[in-house]
Amino acid sequence: LAVCGILSGCRSENGKPNNQDGNTPGELGESGAPLATLTSALAATENLEADEAAPLWNKLSEQRPNDPSVALNTALNAVLRVDALTDKATDSVKSAEEKKAARTELPQAISTARDAAARYAEISGDEVTKLWLASRIDAHEATLLGTTIGRSLRRDLMLRIVKAIEGPIGEDPRAII
DSSP states (O other): OOEEETTEEEEEETTTTTTSSSOOOOOOOTTOOHHHHHHHHHHHHTTTHHHHHHHHHHHHHHHHHTTTHHHHOOOOOOHHHHHHHHHHHTTTSSSSHHHHHHHHHHHHHHHHHHHHOOOOOHHHHOOHHHHEEEEEEHHHHHHHOHHHHHHHHHHHHHHHHHHHTTTTTGEEEEEEE
């Protein structure tokens, strides 16, 4: 059993370093990415500043390509960006130009978010969180389409979630999300 974290590295139960990536505890990759990058990325993500956080998470992802916590935060930030763009695209108070600009950015943002969620699942093996992230993305996509198509997509989404919960994912305690 090992406890892993981006700042502390991995340690076995007896507290000795157990890093799979060869870094000493506390290092952020071979280039020793500054703690400031991580702090800035976390702060921007927590403040829902997805556009500002994205390049920081991308930099950390390049430095620590197999770190599940970096992959998860990259995926969460990408989904937050889709959230923000969807809000702009559907906000009745926004101007037509603002809505159009958001809709123009959404296809790439959705693709990026899906890729990030898949990458996280690949690294971590966490299919529950991948399903949760993918469901959020799909729900936003359904919001952007017409009423009839959107309703159909939301129904398909709910059926996929129910099927997943009835399957092996439902046995995972994290399935509550």
